[in-house]
Amino acid sequence: MKRWLSKAEVVLGNHSDRLNAINIFPVADGDTGTNLYLTVRAAVASLGGTAPAPTDPGNDVGALLSRAGQAAMEQARGNSGTLFAVFLCAAAEPLVGKARLSAPLLATALNRAQIRAWSALSDPVSGTMLSVLEAAARAAQAVDDSQNGDDSNHALGLSLDAVVEAAFQAVVRTEDELAQLHEAHVVDAGGVGMLLVLDCLRSAVLGEELQDELLDGLHGYKLQDPHIHEHMPADDGVEVMCTISLSPLNAAILRQRLDEMGDSVIMSQVGGTTGQDDDDESTVEASYRWRVHVHVPDPEPAVALIRSLGDPTDIAVSQLAVPRDTRQEPAYNQESSSVPGQSRHEY
Template sequence: MMAATASAARRRADSVRSWLALAETTLGNASDRLNAINIFPVADGDTGTNMYQTVRAARLAVDEGGSLTGDEQDLGEVLALAGRAALDQARGNSGTLLAVMLTAMSGSLSGLDRLTAPALAVALERARTAAWAALSDPQEGTMLTVLASAASTAADHLAGLQGLSAAERDGRRVLAEALDAVVAAAWTAVEHTEEQLAPLTEARVVDSGGMGLLLVLDALRASVLDTALDPDLVDGLHGFGPESPHIHEVIDPVAGYELMCSIRLDPLTAATLRFGLNEVGDSVIMSPLHTDPGPDGAVTWRLHAHVTDADEALSMLRSAGSPTNLVLEPLAGSDEASCMSDGRGQDGPAG
């Protein structure tokens, strides 16, 4: 009996790994195209690379496993481990939001051996809520819009199944239909991003982060249903033709720095830091790595921001706490070399 339980735990880890490995593959294959159309919020041409590196961190965490061979592990716990690793090492706006999505989805999968249509609907809704809450200034026409469309479609599909028994709603056929509907809705949402953001409309491309999320959702469908990735998924989406140029290279660059780190903060300090970063920068994302606070109420947060004055932002960070996994690198319009901390958050801007 114990051997059977351990085998089931391993299958749960394998199912998450299968999704992440497929997502890693498809993002890796598409990274050049995703980078080429990455012009919002800044034209720094790294969305594909950031999403690939973030999902790779999640997949490696599951590979390394540790306690994942234990009998007690369920689907939610495996995905939570992957999500924490992704969030702690997240890169860029898109990578951070993808990591937030993975972490949020894990909560609704607690206790489950496999994904079901009802669990998918709850997981995507939790991911939508967490992603919108993490951003200080959420924008329509981005991967947030694509995620919202996926979540609402999963919920609508579930609402149409009221005549089915619980066993039927939890069955593979219903899950397959739900995943097909989610991917189709995400595709349409990606197509519409071109109309929702002026820079995308002018350049005649879709949103890069939204497209990356579509690829991740297609990987989820393929891994759960044991089918191939859709080879025609990008057909008809502007910016993905073989003749399409690297749009970000002809957009006026933006000066400043991209700042990413993990930092342990109590709720008041976290709110104060978010407010301060909003004052001196933009694209501020703050999401907790876990929800189990210490005696002082503090939790570890993953933070992302675009700032103009790196020294001012670093001073603000260190006044709030001790940042780790700190990455500070120039945006496309800055001449300085990239700088990256040694994990203790001690480096300043290069040059």
């Protein structure tokens, strides 16, 4: 699992420029590759070296991925990074206490992840990485059904092959599922990113090479293709992200109010409850940590709303519009920690 995430960090870094180039949905801000890379990098950094952490109960796949997912959630960037963090946290849950991955567990984990990802968004849309996750989960379940719950390595290999193939087909379909993508003649950037993550999982588990040919023929993905987002209308809004502890009621209020203020609202729980019962008969309502993401025209009303409901941490406001006359640096490598410049303000 550590090899999977480390491989995903390198691969997403190397593909970040092309992912940015075709990023036009939900806004043409050209940063999907960067956001995915930075989020996965946070997950990898949380795992340290190859030795188990003192808090890890032995060889626990779920505990390790949960730790990586929590770190990714706390430092998630953008729509794509936040949804990847949701994917990782949700996929870890059925794996807690397990020493190895199997085809039945993979099916359960992917299904949990796709359900959680769809529900994290206030207005989920097909033709995105959500569709890719859903297709992957269905493929894993189909293989598990056909193998009658076989937990052998052979069945796991069949499942991973089917997952990556289904993810690829789902990526191809995104071009015709979203009008913006169809008009620009490109596939969804977040969907390609999820395909790369899943192929890294297959490669790490099976000890095989990445299937680079998967990307052949994806519209807009050739190195010589232009950065599509540079020719799209600029979005004058901003992206607001933070982490905050809220009761379920206040979380629902925040989601509803943010839906009214803007779009691309994502709220996902980070960790467990933070509230406890008082010693007397009164009860303190349990609260949960939430990662919040929204696109709004003006950050001030959104920040004021968030602060009226709780005490947020790591509030970050980033401009959605990007310069149309420059491109972000291509390709990170495994040793580099450099990150292309982003217009980002930390509160």
